[in-house]
Structures are given as C-alpha cells and as structure tokens.
Amino acid sequence: MADDKGDDSVAARTRAAVVDLLGVLAYGELTAFDRLAADAHFAPTLGGRAALAQMAATEMGHFARLAERLTEMGVDPDAAMAPFVRPLDAYHDSTRPSTWLEGLVKAYVGDGLAKDFYREVAGWLDPSSRDLVLEVLSDTGHAAFAVREVRAAIAHDPTLAGRLALWARRLLGEALSQAQHAAADREALAQLIVERSGDLAGVGVLFERLTGRHAERMRALGLSS
Amino acid sequence: MADDKGDDSVAARTRAAVVDLLGVLAYGELTAFDRLAADAHFAPTLGGRAALAQMAATEMGHFARLAERLTEMGVDPDAAMAPFVRPLDAYHDSTRPSTWLEGLVKAYVGDGLAKDFYREVAGWLDPSSRDLVLEVLSDTGHAAFAVREVRAAIAHDPTLAGRLALWARRLLGEALSQAQHAAADREALAQLIVERSGDLAGVGVLFERLTGRHAERMRALGLSS
Numbered sequence: 001m002a003d004d005k006g007d008d009s010v011a012a013r014t015r016a017a018v019v020d021l022l023g024v025l026a027y028g029e030l031t032a033f034d035r036l037a038a039d040a041h042f043a044p045t046l047g048g049r050a051a052l053a054q055m056a057a058t059e060m061g062h063f064a065r066l067a068e069r070l071t072e073m074g075v076d077p078d079a080a081m082a083p084f085v086r087p088l089d090a091y092h093d094s095t096r097p098s099t100w101l102e103g104l105v106k107a108y109v110g111d112g113l114a115k116d117f118y119r120e121v122a123g124w125l126d127p128s129s130r131d132l133v134l135e136v137l138s139d140t141g142h143a144a145f146a147v148r149e150v151r152a153a154i155a156h157d158p159t160l161a162g163r164l165a166l167w168a169r170r171l172l173g174e175a176l177s178q179a180q181h182a183a184a185d186r187e188a189l190a191q192l193i194v195e196r197s198g199d200l201a202g203v204g205v206l207f208e209r210l211t212g213r214h215a216e217r218m219r220a221l222g223l224s225s
Numbered sequence: 226m227a228d229d230k231g232d233d234s235v236a237a238r239t240r241a242a243v244v245d246l247l248g249v250l251a252y253g254e255l256t257a258f259d260r261l262a263a264d265a266h267f268a269p270t271l272g273g274r275a276a277l278a279q280m281a282a283t284e285m286g287h288f289a290r291l292a293e294r295l296t297e298m299g300v301d302p303d304a305a306m307a308p309f310v311r312p313l314d315a316y317h318d319s320t321r322p323s324t325w326l327e328g329l330v331k332a333y334v335g336d337g338l339a340k341d342f343y344r345e346v347a348g349w350l351d352p353s354s355r356d357l358v359l360e361v362l363s364d365t366g367h368a369a370f371a372v373r374e375v376r377a378a379i380a381h382d383p384t385l386a387g388r389l390a391l392w393a394r395r396l397l398g399e400a401l402s403q404a405q406h407a408a409a410d411r412e413a414l415a416q417l418i419v420e421r422s423g424d425l426a427g428v429g430v431l432f433e434r435l436t437g438r439h440a441e442r443m444r445a446l447g448l449s450s
Contacts (some may be wrong), residue, residue, distance in 0.1 A: 032270075033278045037262030045311070046303045050292065053285050060282035063275065078271045085271070100437075146277045 015190035023080030029063035062136035241413035248305030287361035
C-alpha cells in the first residue's frame with residue numbers, strides 16, 4: 001500500500017509538471033502573439049507587416065491546441081497559465097525592443113532559447129504530451145525571417161552588430177533570471193527537471209547544451225555571443 | 226470592333242473594381258488584426274484576451290485568402306492594398322478607442338457597417354469573387370462577444386449608454402467621411418457602385434439600407450442611434 005501511494009504521488013507530480021509545462025507554453029504563445037502583433041505594426045513594409053501578423057496568427061493556433069489539451073485534462077487553461085503571467089510579463093517588460101531589429105533579435109534569440117528548453121523537458125514526458133509540445137514549438141517561419149532581416153541590416157550598416165550583440169546578451173541574462181524565479185515557485189516542474197537530468201550536475205550539462213545552441217543562433221545572426 | 230473595345234473596357238473596369246475591393250478588404254483585415262491584437266492586450270481577463278487574439282488570428286486567415294486570390298489574378302497584394310492605406314489609417318487614427326468598451330463598440334458598429342457595404346458590392350461581382358468576399362466577411366464570433374460585453378457593462382452602469390452612443394455616432398461620421406475620400410480616388414469602384422445601384426438615387430437607397438442596419442446594431446447594443 002505504501003508503494004501504491006508512492007506511485008500515486010509520482011503520477012500526481014508528473015501530472016502537475018505536465019500542467020505547468022502546458023500552462024507556461026500557452027501563456028508563452030499569448031505573449032508571442034502580442035509581441036509579433038506589435039512588431040508587425042512597426043514593420044517597414046506592408047509585406048513584412050503581413051508576414052509577422054501571419055506568424056502571430058500561427059501562434060494562436062498553437063495556443064488553441066494547448067488550451068484544448070488542458071481542458072481535456074480537466075484543467076482550466078486560465079488557471080494553468082496564471083503562475084507564469086508574472087515571470088513572463090517581467091521578462092518582456094524588462095526587454096522591450098526599441099527598434100524593429102531589436103524585436104527580431106529578441107524573437108529569434110529569446111524564443112529560440114525558450115523553445116530549446118521546452119523541447120528538453122518535452123523529451124521526459126509521455127508520448128502524447130511530448131508530441132503536442134513538439135508540435136506547438138514548430139517554427140512559424142519567424143526564425144528564417146529574422147535571420148534574413150538582421151543579416152541584411154548588418155551588411156548594410158556593420159556598426160549595428162555591436163549594439164545588437166549587447167542586446168542579445170541582456171536578453172539571455174533576463175531570461176535566465178526569470179526562469180530561476182519561475183522554477184523556485186513551481187516545485188513539480190523544477191523537480192522533474194532535476195530528476196530527469198539525473199542530478200544537479202545533469203542540470204549543469206543541460207544548461208551547457210542550451211547555451212551552446214544560443215551561441216549557434218548568435219553566429220547565425222552574425223553576432224558575437 | 227468598337228463594340229469589342231467597349232466590352233474590353235467594361236471587363237477592364239470590372240476587373241479594376243474587383244482588385245480594388247479585394248485590396249481594401251485585405252488591408253481592412255490587416256488593420257482588424259492590429260486592432261483586435263491591441264484590444265486583446267487590454268482585455269480585463271486572460272480568457273477575454275485569448276478570445277480576442279483568436280479572432281485576430283482568424284482575420285489573418287481571411288487576409289491570406291485575399292492575398293492568394295490577388296496573386297492568382299497577377300496582382301501584387303501590396304500594390305492592391307496601397308491606395309487604401311491612407312483612408313483606412315486616417316479612419317483608425319481619428320477613432321482610437323480610449324477604453325475597452327469603446328474598442329468593442331468600434332469593432333461591432335464600425336466593422337459591421339463596413340461589412341454590410343462590402344457585402345452589397347460583392348453581390349454585383351462574378352460568383353467566384355462574390356463567394357470569396359462573403360467567406361472573408363463571415364463573422365469571427367466578435368459581434369456576439371462585443372454585444373454581450375457592452376450590454377453587461379451598461380446593465381452594470383447605465384450612465385455608460387449616453388457616452389457610448391455619442392462615440393458610435395462619431396464612428397459613423399468618420400467612416401462615411403473616409404469612404405467618400407476613398408471613392409473619389411478609386412474611379413472603377415465608385416463607377417461600379419453607381420452603375421449597379423442603377424443611378425445616384427439607387428446609391429441613396431443603398432445608403433438607407435446601410436444606415437438602417439447600423440441602427441439595428443445600435444439597438445442590439447442598447448444604444449440610441
């Protein structure tokens with residue numbers, strides 16, 4: 001009986017971690033929608049504006065899938081998102097782009113980092129949750145768009161590279177800081193990460209993988225990390 | 226030969242009117258996306274925010290259909306939208322909502338009026354263009370949402386009704402004023418409207434129908450028109 005109880009509590013904790021992951025992803029989609037919509041408004045051409053607005057619309061398709069799954073699990077999507085409103089809003093408030101290019105770098109570098117992290121966590125989940133997470137993390141075409149626009153701008157004016165590299169480092173710092181706050185608050189998700197990474201050293205290895213991929217993205221943009 | 230030339234020029238004018246209609250609709254979808262996205266950000270609940278963001282995403286689905294059709298016709302969507310950027314932006318700049326409720330009234334009353342007008346014009350087009358226009362004008366659920374929210378707010382605070390009614394009348398005035406500017410610039414579209422209405426008296430009858438439906442929407446919101 002003690003064993004059963006142990007199993008139950010592992011199942012309950014795993015379920016709580018899945019709800020947390022779907023909740024943070026859902027709120028992430030809503031904020032991605034907001035940012036893409038705002039960036040669309042500042043696009044220098046009608047074509048660029050339409051492209052970004054289309055990407056924003058795709059994020060809402062992902063949001064709908066996550067909300068649907070949470071509802072199927074008997075969880076109110078608003079309740080699942082609620083714990084992540086403060087840390088995600090804090091990250092976005094502290095990294096508000098002041099130019100079109102800063103917005104593109106933020107979307108590529110910041111979202112890329114978050115997506116890599118969510119993909120790692122997804123690998124530890126049941127196949128159905130994992131597939132859903134990988135589906136909503138699929139690229140909306142924004143990454144290639146951002147790389148193209150940023151590289152073209154730097155080719156035109158190489159002095160931009162230094163400022164944008166500083167900006168990207170600030171994004172990394174703020175993202176890690178808010179992720180720490182979120183993890184401290186969400187025990188089930190934090191515990192899943194430590195357990196599945198093996199131990200704290202495993203978490204260190206995970207972070208090395210994430211920062212390695214971050215450096216690759218910086219290189220793709222033509223920026224030093 | 227003179228007849229052929231006459232037919233050609235009728236066909237060319239009709240084609241120009243169709244391009245104009247698809248162009249103004251496409252730019253209208255882009256601006257609808259912007260406004261819904263901005264309103265979503267000011268929604269009082271996460272649920273309301275998600276609902277409006279979903280509606281914005283639906284508008285972009287409509288936009289994609291219109292851009293696709295224009296491309297099929299050999300017309301660059303950006304070029305088709307260009308003539309309507311100034312009048313639509315002028316309308317939106319002069320009617321920027323300052324509250325959540327003003328935004329909802331604008332979306333319901335302003336978009337309702339525009340959609341009624343586009344539906345009238347669509348009735349004069351070839352079946353394939355007509356079907357596309359009617360499809361992209363289909364309701365995204367926003368109308369029922371706006372009516373519910375505005376009526377609930379007025380039930381809670383009846384003093385809102387007077388201010389919102391004034392706001393709606395200003396929307397009507399600005400919309401008609403900008404429509405006149407646009408019509409003066411777009412000969413093919415204006416000519417199609419006059420021809421198909423029969424004559425200028427027919428245009429008057431069309432406007433009576435449009436203002437009649439506007440009054441119905443005002444009643445649905447619980448506002449005097």
